[in-house]
Amino acid sequence: MPSSDPGDRPDRPDPRDARSLLFVPGNRGDRFTKAVASGADAVVCDLEDGVAPAAKDTARDTVAGWLRAGGQAVVRINAPGTPWYDRDIAALAGLPGLLGVMLPKAESTTDLATLCGTFGTVLPLVETALGVHRAHEIAAVPGVVRLVFGSLDYALDAGTALTDTALLHARSTLVLASRVGGIIAPVDGVTTDLADPAATASAARLARDLGFGGKLCIHPRQVDPVNHAFSPSTEEIRRATQIVKAVTDDGVAVVDGAMVDRPVVEAARRTLIHAARRQVSLERRDRHQNGLS
Structure with a gap:
């Protein structure tokens, strides 16, 4: 049976709302709770x-044991066609x-579609030229909740540089x-x-400006810059609240001497919804952390 929707459980973090998604090797069980x-x-x-x-089987058993014992995580499995794919699915189901x-x-x-039928919640890691080409089809599969960009492998496969300009088309x-x-x-x-948190912060801000909602992290020190970049600031929330409160019946408002019309008002509403969802996500995460401590 597919896993239940994490959004239906108040004690479960929801990967759809995650700003930061931190990788931890599956064979390093000592790092799971630290992550x-x-x-x-x-x-x-x-x-x-x-x-x-050589460590794939050990990693699979370690992750499965932790998830049975109260741990909660997304799991990146091995790719279709590898010797470990079917075993990963069998070990994680349920x-x-x-x-x-x-x-x-x-x-x-x-x-x-097969994975979604088994697990209910799937995050495709799009990291090849063909994957990007089929992104609209991939996003339309029922059970696919969020796309993830594998920029390093994509650049290798597509033959592009690892620069913001070269990756812009794939990201967009x-x-x-x-x-859609x-x-x-x-x-x-x-x-x-990993040595420069400012580099992570800058990359996260660019991703947010392009329309992304979160970022993969490979070290704990990257988490705070990413969380900050993908959270509405106090000033953004204040401004959005002011705009929404000023809306008239015809959808036009004047804020600080400037007219704001429907697109600006809708953007303000989205900011407030975004902030509320983040708060719920934080509360879920905190409950889970407290349960493991």
């Missing part, structure tokens, strides 16, 4: 790139702490596919510079 305590909105236990082939499955090299809507394609498909704004790829 939860980092402040990340969602932990992603990794069975794929973060685990050497586990109470599973928040969703992240599928690497997502290209096939058939594979995704995922944003538009998510919007009626799902939550996508998650941007990792920043590899």
Whole structure:
């Protein structure tokens, strides 16, 4: 049976609302609770790139045991066609702490439909040229809740540089596919510079400006800059509240001497909805952290 919708459970973090999704290798069970305590909105236990082939079976057992014992996480499984794919699915199906499955090299809507039928909540990791080309089809699969951009593998596959300009088309394609498909704004790829939090913050702000709703993290020190970048500021919330309160019946308002029309008012409403959803997500995360402490 598919996993229940995490949004229906007040004690379960919802990956749809996650600003920061922190990877932790699946064979490092000693780091799982530390990852939860980092402040990340969602932990992603990794069975794929973060685990050497010889450690795959150990990693799978370690993650499954933690999810049975009260841990909660998204799990990145191995790609279709690998020797570990079917075993990953069999081991994870029905586990109470599973928040969703992240599928690497997502290209096939058939594979995704099968996974969604098993798990209910799937986050396709779009990281190939074909995956980006099919992004609108991928986003339309029932059970796909959010697209995730695998920028490093995409650049390798497409033969592009790892620059903001070179990745702009792929990023914008995922944003538009998510919007057209009626799902939550996508998650941007990792920043590899671990020594400079400002680099992570800058990358996260750019991703937010492009229409992303969160970002993958590969180190706990990246979590705070990402969370900050994807949260409405106090000033943005104040301004949005002021605009919404000033709206007249015809949808036109004057705020600080300037006229604001329908698109501005709608953007203000979205900011307030966004802030409210983030608050609910934070409360869920805090309850889970307290339960593990």
